[in-house]
Amino acid sequence: MIGSLRGRLYVGLIAVIALTGAIGAAFAYHSAFDEAIEIQDSLLMQIASLAQSGALGVVPEAHGIEEDTEVQFIELGQAPRGPADDRQLFTLKDGLHTATHRGQPIRLLLRTRPDGSRYAAAQPTAIRDKTARDMAFRTLVPFVALLPCLMLVTALVIATSLRPLIRQAEDLDARRADDPAPLPVTNMPRELHPFIAAINGLLARTQGLMEQQKRFIADAAHELRTPIAALSLQAENLDSVELPPPMRERVAALQQGMRRARHLLEQLLALARQEAIASSSTGMPLAALDGATKEVVADLMAEACERNIDLGFALLEPLTVRGEPVMLTTMIHNLLDNALRFTPREGRIDVGVYRQDGAAVFQVEDSGPGIAPGEMDRIFEPFFRGQHPEGEGTGLGLSIVKRIVERLGGTIALESICGAGRSGLRVIIRLPLPDAAPERSSRPAG
Ligand SMILES: Nc1ncnc2c1ncn2[C@@H]1O[C@H](COP(=O)(O)OP(=O)(O)OP(=O)(O)O)[C@@H](O)[C@H]1O
Numbered sequence: 001m002i003g004s005l006r007g008r009l010y011v012g013l014i015a016v017i018a019l020t021g022a023i024g025a026a027f028a029y030h031s032a033f034d035e036a037i038e039i040q041d042s043l044l045m046q047i048a049s050l051a052q053s054g055a056l057g058v059v060p061e062a063h064g065i066e067e068d069t070e071v072q073f074i075e076l077g078q079a080p081r082g083p084a085d086d087r088q089l090f091t092l093k094d095g096l097h098t099a100t101h102r103g104q105p106i107r108l109l110l111r112t113r114p115d116g117s118r119y120a121a122a123q124p125t126a127i128r129d130k131t132a133r134d135m136a137f138r139t140l141v142p143f144v145a146l147l148p149c150l151m152l153v154t155a156l157v158i159a160t161s162l163r164p165l166i167r168q169a170e171d172l173d174a175r176r177a178d179d180p181a182p183l184p185v186t187n188m189p190r191e192l193h194p195f196i197a198a199i200n201g202l203l204a205r206t207q208g209l210m211e212q213q214k215r216f217i218a219d220a221a222h223e224l225r226t227p228i229a230a231l232s233l234q235a236e237n238l239d240s241v242e243l244p245p246p247m248r249e250r251v252a253a254l255q256q257g258m259r260r261a262r263h264l265l266e267q268l269l270a271l272a273r274q275e276a277i278a279s280s281s282t283g284m285p286l287a288a289l290d291g292a293t294k295e296v297v298a299d300l301m302a303e304a305c306e307r308n309i310d311l312g313f314a315l316l317e318p319l320t321v322r323g324e325p326v327m328l329t330t331m332i333h334n335l336l337d338n339a340l341r342f343t344p345r346e347g348r349i350d351v352g353v354y355r356q357d358g359a360a361v362f363q364v365e366d367s368g369p370g371i372a373p374g375e376m377d378r379i380f381e382p383f384f385r386g387q388h389p390e391g392e393g394t395g396l397g398l399s400i401v402k403r404i405v406e407r408l409g410g411t412i413a414l415e416s417i418c419g420a421g422r423s424g425l426r427v428i429i430r431l432p433l434p435d436a437a438p439e440r441s442s443r444p445a446g
């Protein structure tokens, strides 16, 4: 608890409140006690004066002049007499004294009348002390009642003052790593403004660094494009040259290597393009999801036919979403490319575009081996290729798809299809439907 600012403030302030309260209470108790004693002394004086003036109709040894206060009136006569205590009292001077009378400690006021006779107004010390204590205790009531309230209010004030800070920390914790938005200073205590400004400065510098790295990858891929394209062309041109069989094998290996390099560059450029697009999809144009899907399917149909794969639509509804057309095409192409690559000959790929629960759904089901459950966690990591690194893949396809889906404000889910002699992978992408999507007429699937 002491490790936290809240704990420290709470313990510190509560200790100060308790200490101040204790000192205040002790001081109030003692002054009230002394005051009560003084009041009782003045009461003795008043009673003695009344007795002298005869207003009380005094009788010697009168008791109970004041019932509550047990003030006694002691007549001592003109000379010492009676018990030793009374004779002892006679030796005292006029005024207030503390003495013993009949074995009981008393406080008394001695007076001498003009005729020389003496009398005393007395009160047992125990009664006086009890009365004074009662009065003094009453002064403690406000302290006892107010201290817990004060502690509660302190705890509330501390909690309320630190709430914006805690909320800020939670917001920061829930942020995406690439979200560069500065922390807001509104509603934050002024003392924290320099701290927030420093964090915002650090965020801006980190963002700058990230941008620099992204630009470097994009620039490097872009710069490599031309020489790799030239080299590929040269490698392809070797097909038309008469070569002995061992050389032909080497040329084939070279051509395959060039194709891989080109594919890697294209994927890196696609990834860099996604990074460069502003994070919100709200400013993007409306694009036909069904139209983009049909285009990509048409592009890949020849390859599917070559391997006798039944590539077709399970459902195709006209749907419009917000997104750059190139983003949709890249997303669909990468998923269908995976499905084609991992589906064995004579297999089946079903594509679906439909509306469900207020979202546009793009779905691909293949009859390949699916993805092992242990790989699902890492499948979106760049360059991760899992158990089936088929063909010339780079491991970038699904991370590109994930970035695109995030940019479009959607979600992606991968499910393994297994059971009843079937296997495969089902990819389901849900994209938000635009608020005011223009109505488009239904077109037949195919
Ligand atoms: N439909 C699928 N069926 C089985 N495994 C898949 C499927 N799609 C992806 N995978 C697994 O996920 C890995 C990563 O896929 P991803 O698309 O990111 O990369 P890639 O296809 O290997 O390379 P690239 O897409 O860049 O050509 C693949 O290597 C494969 O192991």
Ligand SMILES: [Mg+2]
Binding pocket: 334, 337, 338, 393, 396, 397, 398
């Ligand atoms: Mg892929």
